Amino acid sequence: MSINATLIGQMITFALLVWFTMKYIWPPLFDSLEERRKKIADGLAAAEKGQENMHLAEKKAKNVIKEAKEQSSEIVNQAQKRANELIEESKDTAKKEGERMILAAKAQIEQEIQQARESLRQEVAALAFSAAEQILGAEIDKAKHRDIISKVSNQLG
Amino acid sequence: MATEAHAAEGATGYIIHHLTPLHVGEGFWTLHLDTLFFSAVLGGLFVWFFKTAAEKATSDVPNLLQSFVEMLIEFVDTQVKDSFHGHNKLIAPLALTIFCWVFLWNFMDLFPVDILPLIGSMMGIDYLRVVPSTDLNATFALSITVFCLIIFYSLKVKGPIHFAKELLLHPFNHWALIPFNLLLNFVEYLAKPISLALRLFGNLYAGELIFILIALLPWYMQPVLSFPWAIFHILIITLQAFIFMVLTIVYLSMAHEDH
Numbered sequence: 001m002s003i004n005a006t007l008i009g010q011m012i013t014f015a016l017l018v019w020f021t022m023k024y025i026w027p028p029l030f031d032s033l034e035e036r037r038k039k040i041a042d043g044l045a046a047a048e049k050g051q052e053n054m055h056l057a058e059k060k061a062k063n064v065i066k067e068a069k070e071q072s073s074e075i076v077n078q079a080q081k082r083a084n085e086l087i088e089e090s091k092d093t094a095k096k097e098g099e100r101m102i103l104a105a106k107a108q109i110e111q112e113i114q115q116a117r118e119s120l121r122q123e124v125a126a127l128a129f130s131a132a133e134q135i136l137g138a139e140i141d142k143a144k145h146r147d148i149i150s151k152v153s154n155q156l157g
Numbered sequence: 158m159a160t161e162a163h164a165a166e167g168a169t170g171y172i173i174h175h176l177t178p179l180h181v182g183e184g185f186w187t188l189h190l191d192t193l194f195f196s197a198v199l200g201g202l203f204v205w206f207f208k209t210a211a212e213k214a215t216s217d218v219p220n221l222l223q224s225f226v227e228m229l230i231e232f233v234d235t236q237v238k239d240s241f242h243g244h245n246k247l248i249a250p251l252a253l254t255i256f257c258w259v260f261l262w263n264f265m266d267l268f269p270v271d272i273l274p275l276i277g278s279m280m281g282i283d284y285l286r287v288v289p290s291t292d293l294n295a296t297f298a299l300s301i302t303v304f305c306l307i308i309f310y311s312l313k314v315k316g317p318i319h320f321a322k323e324l325l326l327h328p329f330n331h332w333a334l335i336p337f338n339l340l341l342n343f344v345e346y347l348a349k350p351i352s353l354a355l356r357l358f359g360n361l362y363a364g365e366l367i368f369i370l371i372a373l374l375p376w377y378m379q380p381v382l383s384f385p386w387a388i389f390h391i392l393i394i395t396l397q398a399f400i401f402m403v404l405t406i407v408y409l410s411m412a413h414e415d416h
Contacts, residue, residue: 003294004187010196010289010298017200017258022250025204028211029230030249032223035216 125153168373175270175369178292179277179284189292196289199261203254229253236403241410243314248409251306255299256402262290263361263394267387270368290361290397293354300353303405307349310412349408353401360397364390 129149178189210226219227233253241248265288277285289295311320324342325335364386371383 002187003297004185004189005182006187006189006192006292006294007298007301009188009193010295011302013193013197013200014254014258014298014302017204018247018251018254020204021207021254022247025207025211026230026250026253028214029207029223029226030234032214032216032219033227033230036219039216 121153125149128152171373172366172369174284175274176286176291176366177284178286179282189286189294191284191286192289192292192295195265195287196258196262196295199265199289200258203257203261207257229257233402237406240403240406241413243410243413245310245409245413247306248406251409252402252406255303255405256398259290259299259357259401260394260398262288262295263397265289266291266361266365266368266390266394270365270372288361288365290357291365293358296354296358297350299357299401300350303353303408304346304350307346307408307412310409314413349404353404357397357401360393364393 179191180187180189182188207226210222213220214223230253233256234249237249237252268287273287274285277283286292315323325338326332327338327342329338367386368383371379371386374382
């Protein structure tokens with residue numbers, strides 16, 4: 001039970017064990033722990049960042065979709081407007097065309113009336129001439145009486 | 158478990174036989190071969206186990222061995238960081254060594270008290286005391302080494318003059334009380350290694366003695382008593398190893414502190 005040289009032997013063993021632990025056991029194990037801790041921390045940070053990025057991307061995608069929707073509705077609106085305009089325009093042109101055609105027809109009618117009048121006048125003039133010829137019994141000098149005749153036929157017009 | 162040979166010597170003879178170490182030499186130069194052998198083997202087991210883990214240490218997914226070893230490393234590291242705030246590369250490995258080594262010493266207590274001596278007697282070894290922590294030499298070897306480290310770091314960190322001042326003028330800062338202070342500090346410093354060593358020794362010696370006493374009872378009584386005592390002892394051996402480690406850390410952190 002007494003203290004003896006065993007103490008010295010035990011102290012040597014202890015010193016050797018501590019030295020060995022300090023030199024070969026503690027550092028690699030502790031380093032690997034630290035490294036893993038860092039890796040995990042980095043991984044967590046990366047995951048968080050990834051999630052954030054995902055959120056951002058989602059937001060962006062939503063915005064893009066929204067914009068696209070707006071744009072498409074705008075395009076549709078514009079197209080509708082344009083179509084309406086086209087309809088309106090064609091209506092207009094059709095109206096104008098119709099009016100023009102009516103005017104042309106009216107002018108033609110007017111012209112034809114004029115022509116008919118002219119020919120009527122001439123016919124009336126010719127009739128008046130022949131009637132006057134027969135009445136007078138004598139031939140009227142056409143060259144001599146042209147002025148009178150044209151006056152008369154003008155009065156007829 | 159009492160063999161007939163032991164029975165012939167009587168209960169006292171059986172107990173004394175169990176508590177006598179295998180020794181060579183005379184006087185101070187006596188060597189307890191069993192203590193030296195078992196502590197060296199257990200120390201070897203400890204370094205082999207940890208070295209195996211350290212060699213394969215990876216920061217990727219650890220295997221079972223590494224996880225276990227890392228658990229211990231983290232446990233010790235937490236203890237060190239809790240009470241020690243300086244920078245010292247020795248403290249944590251020292252604490253780990255103490256914890257594991259003392260635990261393994263104490264663990265030898267859980268082997269049935271007769272089995273290893275029986276094997277020893279078959280090989281012609283008459284006396285065998287398998288638990289190194291029931292040897293005062295083993296526990297004092299640890300605590301005296303720790304004490305030397307306390308003195309070493311006190312001198313190194315505080316400087317000889319500051320350390321001497323602390324011994325002379327602490328706790329009572331007056332020149333007239335220097336002798337009293339010196340006495341107080343002397344007792345305080347001396348109490349550290351002695352309490353460390355005796356606490357471990359006393360607990361394990363008593364535990365071993367109770368196992369031996371249980372082994373003297375009739376065979377049908379033994380399991381009833383030794384089973385609960387062994388379970389209780391699992392707590393004790395871990396606790397004692399833990400206390401030794403924590404106190405070592407605390408003492409060394411005190412050596413690093415400036416008052």
